[in-house]
Amino acid sequence: MFVPHKDIHSTFDECSAVLRLAYLYLVATVVSVQAISPRVVELAMESLNDSLRNLSTMVMGNVFPMIQDACDVDWRQQSLYLSSLLQRLKTSPAVSALLGRYATLLGTSLLVWYVGTSLASWVRLRQFPAASWLANFSYLWLAKTTYSGRQYWVHRELHRKHQSPLVRIGPNELMTDDPDVIRRISAARSGYVRDTWYITGRFNPYHDNMFTVLEPRAHKQFKSRTLHAYSGRELPDFEAGIDEQVQTLVDTLRRKYAAPAAGNAAGKRRQGAPVDLGPISCYFTMDVITRLGFGHEFGYLQSETDLYNFLGGVRDLWPRMSTSADIPWIRNVLFSKFFLKLLGPGPKDKEGFGALMAVAEQHVGRRFQEGPDSKKDMLSSFIHHGLDQTECEVEGLFMVVAGTESTASAIRSVLVHTMSTPAVYSQLKAEIATAVRSGAASSPVIKNEEAVRLPVLQAVIYEGLRMRPPLLGLLPKVVPAGGDTLAGHHVPAGTAVCVNASSLLRSEALFGPDTDVFRPGRFLDLQDPEARAAMQRNVELAFGSGQWQCVGKTIAFMELHKVVFEANQDKLFRRFDMHLVRPLKPCDVLSYGVFLESNLMVRVTEAAQMETAQ
Structure with a gap:
């Protein structure tokens, strides 16, 4: 039983209060206790004592019951003892004398250490300009x-x-x-x-996945056992699995959101409601990756529900996750054994990473019981290439998390920029219509090999990625x-x-002088195929390079090709016309390692002419 979310925040607030008061007291001793009013010091110590008592009550009542079975210690009794001891120490003349003698030395030593290490740090890289x-x-x-x-x-x-x-x-x-x-x-x-x-x-923080293996040789070995799955080479229905989810997306848009095209039997169908592309794009990518990974989609798109509150929970965590990742000492604490033992997620959680860990364990455990060949999916490829059950659980969880928000963000970027640029939108619609009429695009969903031969579609996708990684x-x-x-x-x-x-991706040396403008023509204007390919490779650096390149790039591009052509994430370009509800400010957006958009409202209208062209 893990600490409720609200209680964890309360515990951290208490910790913060204790640390602030302790720091103020230390500063007071460094400056000299004699220079500060005795009443101020007394009030600070009383506040510190109260905060420690409240913190003790919070921790003992919410955290330590988790490990009481493993430790033969009466934690509540120990906390009362510590609180009483602190009270006695506060009023002890001996302690006051000790503080008066050594606190200044301690504080000065800490100050010297900090200044010294900061100076050494500055000297190492002093030749480079600093962001601040x-x-x-x-x-x-x-x-x-x-x-x-x-x-x-x-x-x-x-x-x-x-x-x-x-x-x-x-x-x-x-x-x-x-x-x-x-x-x-x-x-x-x-x-x-x-x-x-x-x-x-480490979305399962107790084990490494391919992304978190640091040593190059170990990473290469791990990657060699998963690469076949991510590329789809051994999975005969790999592309068909994506097509199924594209069809579900099309059906959902038509059934719940699309307004009838002009000339249809007017009055027999209700006018479509605006659709928020933010969540529905994530539902789509979640169902794609779970269909490919486990042979069965989780059903986010069909139900239009955030199952397990996974997507919402992860979105709420992104600000803290990204900040923790970027600050070394914070990530070292959060991934320490002690912290994970106290507050780490687990499969008994009702939502968030813990809940998804349980789902991954359930699917993987069933597959190991049934045998790897019961389904031809990424999980079966993992097993055939030597991943054990725990490795499959961990990689499966990472695959789901990494393959959802990032790909959905790429789809949204391409769609929003295209919808916001009428000339590009018309050019893309014209290419799609021509491809459908000429038979260059399969039905009901275009094949990936057909999509890569459509120059405007490729230019729109690469330019959308360039505008926003x-x-x-x-x-x-x-x-x-x-x-x-x-x-x-x-x-x-x-x-x-x-x-x-x-x-x-905004470099003028790589992409020309107008890099702040969405202009797919920068790719189409290059007559030399090698020059165009070089520009595309520069965009693909957003997926990494060399031995560290994202193995999910193949899946991401396949989703982009099909969604932009067929559903354009909300209004299938082949089947729907789409218009931003708020063209001057399409959505509210924040960036924390990934882009988080909300209120990305779009109106969808069936494209009658395109329907008859099929």
Whole structure:
């Protein structure tokens, strides 16, 4: 039985109060207790004692019952004893004398240690411009940027502002938007390894998945056992599984939201209601990845329900998850054995990661009982390539989390930018109509091999990805022993070099002078196929590069091809016309490692001419 969400926050609030008061008391002793009113010190100690007592009651009543069976200790009695001891210590003359003698020394030592380590940190990377003076010796700038919800916009302007391909964002962190640097640090024999930032991808926090394995050789071995599943090479109905969910999306839009086209039997069907693309896009991608992964979709789209409150729970957690990932000492605490034992998720939870852990365990456990060949899906491929039951559970959970919000975000970006640009919208609709009439597009759902041959569709998708990357994570790699030279600068060993996809995809050197404009024509204007392919490869850096490239890229592009052509996420381009309800401000958006949109309202109308063209 884990601590209720509300109680956890109350516990953290108490911890925060205790730490603030303790810090103030320490500062008081450093400055000199004699210079502060005795009444102020007394009030501070009383407040500290009260906070400790409240914290003790909170912890003993909510947290320690979880481990009482494992520890033969009367925790409540111990807490009362500690509280009583604190009261006696507070009024003890001996303690007061001890504090008077040693507290100043302790405080001064801590201050000297902090200043010394901060100075050493600044010196290591002093040759690089810093995002803020705070970034030279602390993580305050990085924490503020990540938690603000404006991560994307701040990162996007970072290198323009400082006119440098390498910008310091933390005491040991550099960020780059140079494609050559990104490819170098991701190359197979570069000597770079993943930073501990990646451990925050342990959505089952007790075991590694392919994303969180840090050592290159171990990662390569793990990847070799999962690559066949993610590529679909061994799964005969891989693409058909995606087609099924596209059809479900089409049916849902037509049944619940689409208004009849002009010329239809007017009056016999109700006018369609606006549809919020934010949740429905996530329902679609969730059902796609669970259909491919476990052979059966979870049913988010058909029910239009956030089952297990998983998507909502994860969305609520993104600000804290992203901030924790970017701040080393926080992630070290959160993924410590002690913290996980007290507050980690578990399969008995009713919602969130714990609930999804239980679902993954259920599906994987059943498959190991029935045998891997009972279904031909990604799970069967995992088993055939040597993953044990625990590894399948962990990888299955990661696959679901990683394959949902990021791909849905990419779909939304392409759709919103296309809907907001009438000329592009008309051009794409014309290509779709031509493909349908000529038989170049299969029915009821276009095949992936057909989609890649449609130049306007490809340009729209790549431009939508360029305007807004699916993921905003730092993805840091650690410089090997001896250091390295990046963009003409020596970078010391042990430095974490982070990827700035937000800035990279707005690079005028790579994409032309109008990079803030959604213009798919930048790809179509390139007559040289090699030049066009090179520009597309630069966009694909948003999925990583080399040995660290996202293995889910194949699935993501397949979903994009089919949804943009068939359903355009909300208003199937083949079957529907779509219009933003609020064209001047299509949605409310925040960025915390991924984009979180809300109120992305769209009106859907059946395209009568397109229907007759099929």
